Amino acid sequence: MTSLFLKLVNMSITASWLVAAVILLRLLLKKAPKALHCALWALVAIRLICPLFPESSLSLVPRQAPLTAESFLSEPAVPSPHVAHEYVTYETPTGEVTFSETMTVNHTGGPFPILHWLTGIWLAGMGLMLLWAAESFLTIRRQAAPSIFVGDGVWICDHVDTPFILGLFRPRIYLPSSLDSRDADHVLAHERAHLKRKDHWWKPIGFVLLAIYWFNPVLWLAYILLCRDIELACDEKVVREMDIPEKKAYSTALLNCSLPRHRIAACPLAFGEVGVRHRVKNILHYKKPAFWIVLIAVILSIIAAVCLLTNPAKGMYLYEIDDSRNYSDLFTNTDDIYLIKEGEEFPVSHPDGVLNLLDDITVRKYPVSRSREETRDKTHQVHLRGNTYLNFSWNFTHVWIDNGVKPTYTYRVNEPEVLQELFAIITGEKLSMAAMEVSPTGLTAVYSPKKTYEDTNILFESENCFLDVWDGSRWTRMDNTSTSQISTFIDPKNGERHQLDWFHVYGVLPTGRYRLGSTVIFMDVYMHSGISHTLYAEFSITDEAKIWFYAPHDAGYASPLEDSTAQLPGAEHITLHHSTEEHHITMETDAGSEVIITGWPIFTAYFHDLTGDGVDEVCTTVAEGFGIIDIRVRVYDCMAKRIYELEDRGNSNYALSVRSNQLWVTQTLDERYEVLNAGLLSLSDDGTSLTILPPEDSAG
């Protein structure tokens, strides 16, 4: 029922254009027979009844995006459990990440409640209209029951004030018994003309349509004008062969029967009197229209019918564009396509969706320009293969195809908005992704919409995050041994942040140039299908914060760390050894071996020069008393043989992490991970203790 309502709303919008056109034509064709006006209203009726129309390039019906259920979709509900969780992950030192976190907009449950309400109101309104019609029909029939047949389809009736016609299949003419016998002939002539014109059918049909489309005020106007035109046309039929005195007598009869009476005027099935003054004027001024006027009017009406009863032509597809060459394989045999906007290339990561979309693009049948110049507008291009380009103008309204041999003519595009959307997606105008707070173990991906689309809700699905590494000449996809991925619906109006941690998938990234890829599917109401596209965010891992070994401290004690050995950066003669058995790090020099850091366990160790002496310190996150006491930061300066500590015994935890390639320390309240302090790890000015530099100071 809801879809039927939507269909009717769309049909009535289209019909409204037709009504406007008919009103305009009525004004233009004032001199034409009024019967033609009635015929024009029939066009409106046909528009309102038939759901489908032939297409024609002559169609004047405006192209419009049809109203769909999605148009009634209110703000998608995207409050997410993610926000609360994000806070935690954002501030914890190792940024434990949730690849599998999902959010979904519920499409099936409670779909579009507003639409259901509107449908209900529509049905109720339609019911009221039909009830009203039935009620007035019954009232009139009751009034007409005590009547006497006087012959020739005519009944007379007391206590009614106007003549009227009742019945569809066996219509009866009722005359008031009080009618002056001099007027009776004229009145009868009028009513018989109604019957001949089948007006007793047209008016109820008009009313039933009005009852269905009662919500459209334009159609109320149309109905009122239709009633007027029916009377005028009927008058013209009667007076066609009359001379002036006869016309006068006829007008007088009209006047005598036109006492103001709302009861009958409201009834859709009887002939109330509309605009007597207008009718009398029309009768007295009526001249049999000249043949050529009728001819012109008929021709204009036929043109109107062709233009207004056809839908805009689909035209032809892009691959049918040229006469001289066969482009039928335009969208096949294509594996590597990219879009070009003002010379800048944007690769298409998943060509299938884009090709399907281009496959559906149509153009007008006749070229707008027969030029084959190669200097035509090609602001937007789609490179398909070899030398084949689709060239779209700056506003996507025109297209020409160049296969490097013989360019085609220029054609007008029927769906420029679809192409605009496509380019917005692929060129990142719609949504882009940036990498922030980069560390060798993870980063924060920020999805940012660059445009707000108020009219539509664009939903997209983000899945399959992956990493590419730059090997000096090209991007290589890194092996992903995990099944972890992101799959989430996001409201692009607000943007999204995602903590990504790939430690479990890729381990600790060595220094180098990387890019994060995230495949999203753009679901759009115009496109009716998804376009998958991969957003990329480039980032670099520098060696500013050197990770020796790494295990997320909040991931439990099962982290499979192995014993490892490293040379101290800046002092390569010093060898460091981490023993998971003994839970300590030893420093081995020519002078022998000594334990420098203990912890149960030692989660993570970084090399970072805090003292500025050119030799890195060993900076660790360790557990004290197997974490029962606390987690703290322990730093050893191998040159000065001095140990530093950040701890708040038993009260809060300190842990190291890397953000934007810098060593960060985060102080959290035990168990609840409430962040007390976070910032760059550094030495105090006097060099005696560790401090945390506030983030705003360290930003530069």
Next chain:
Amino acid sequence: MDTYKLGAVESRFAEIIWNHEPLHSRELVILCQQELDWKKPTTYTVLRKLCQRGIFQNKDGIVSSLISRQEYNARQSEQFVEETFAGSLPAFLAAFTTRKQLSAREVEEIRRMIDSYGGE
């Protein structure tokens, strides 16, 4: 509106009653169906209206007139003379006789009517 004025349709109905009264309302329904092609409710509706206007009565299913045909016609004629000739009978007669010649028998009859009327 004059309560005693009957419309063309009502007059036909009244004629039926005057011609057959007193009659049972069921007979009236049958007569109306035969002569006017009316359905039963229509007959009853019209009858009820005319009873309300004091022209007929329907007592225990027996329909009879409160105003006889002659009385009704007299009232109609009076009203006609009143409205059209300002109540002047001579004017009415004059108008009537300008277009239509009266026969000697008709003249005699009218004269007798006038004599007896004036004599009372």
